Amino acid sequence: MTDRSPLRFVVTAGPTREYLDPVRFLSNPSTGRMGFAVARAARAAGHEVTLIAGPVALKTPKGVTRVDVVSARDMLAAVKAAIVPRKGHGQDRTCLVMTAAVADWRPAECAERKRKKGEMADTLKLVRNPDILKTVNEIPAVRRPAVRIGFAAETGEPTSEAARKCREKGLDCVVANDVTAPGAGFGVKTNQVTLVFPDGTIEALPLMSKDAVARRLVRLAANLAERK
Numbered sequence: 001m002t003d004r005s006p007l008r009f010v011v012t013a014g015p016t017r018e019y020l021d022p023v024r025f026l027s028n029p030s031t032g033r034m035g036f037a038v039a040r041a042a043r044a045a046g047h048e049v050t051l052i053a054g055p056v057a058l059k060t061p062k063g064v065t066r067v068d069v070v071s072a073r074d075m076l077a078a079v080k081a082a083i084v085p086r087k088g089h090g091q092d093r094t095c096l097v098m099t100a101a102v103a104d105w106r107p108a109e110c111a112e113r114k115r116k117k118g119e120m121a122d123t124l125k126l127v128r129n130p131d132i133l134k135t136v137n138e139i140p141a142v143r144r145p146a147v148r149i150g151f152a153a154e155t156g157e158p159t160s161e162a163a164r165k166c167r168e169k170g171l172d173c174v175v176a177n178d179v180t181a182p183g184a185g186f187g188v189k190t191n192q193v194t195l196v197f198p199d200g201t202i203e204a205l206p207l208m209s210k211d212a213v214a215r216r217l218v219r220l221a222a223n224l225a226e227r228k
């Protein structure tokens with residue numbers, strides 16, 4: 001690729017919710033800040049952006065198309081719809097950035113009405129949710145986004161797990177964050193991340209604002225797209 005025309009960014013953000021009845025769900029503390037920062041940075045750099053957001057309380061960045069979802073299965077469907085190739089707009093121009101904290105499991109059943117305490121068992125039967133990045137990696141190359149960047153939320157040294165996720169999910173880069181480190185991970189305005197690449201290269205970034213991390217990732221995605 002030689003021209004610098006705008007790319008299409010598909011960014012996921014926030015948590016998913018996996019309901020066991022209309023008033024109870026499994027989820028996690030993601031606020032969407034990291035993903036909204038990536039969407040804002042991509043738009044500011046002149047790219048087309050679709051932001052697929054789990055339940056969060058953030059304003060849609062200007063010029064960004066937002067799709068709201070609740071569960072992991074909703075998010076998978078929205079990602080699949082957003083990455084469909086368009087005429088005159090090859091997949092070499094699409095970058096998928098998955099900052100969302102997708103629930104790996106959901107309750108095996110979701111009741112239509114609120115379960116009464118007396119009806120609830122002490123244990124919950126769970127089933128696996130689909131892995132969105134793995135599913136996208138199984139799409140034939142001509143139809144899947146050329147650039148795929150994932151995040152890895154770890155507790156403790158994040159790079160070895162991130163390297164495994166990079167290989168297993170066929171990614172161009174995994175952005176690893178230790179969510180127990182001060183100023184990093186869920187909710188805060190800053191993040192400390194290490195970029196892990198499939199060839200084993202690692203680049204540790206200092207503690208910086210999520211906006212600065214996002215600008216770095218948008219530049220990285222554009223450079224990766226250029227090399228495809």
Ligand code: PMT
Nearest residue numbers: 030031032033034098101102131132133150151153186187
């Ligand atoms: O939203 P904030 O409050 O700003 O917090 C930001 C963050 C901590 C959520 C973010 O920086 C982060 O680490 N996001 C990824 C969290 C996560 O779910 O990591 P994981 O290691 O479980 O998943 C690895 C990758 O696979 C992620 O890109 C995830 O989106 C993706 N995944 C996970 C599960 C699944 N079923 N399908 C997926 O595609």
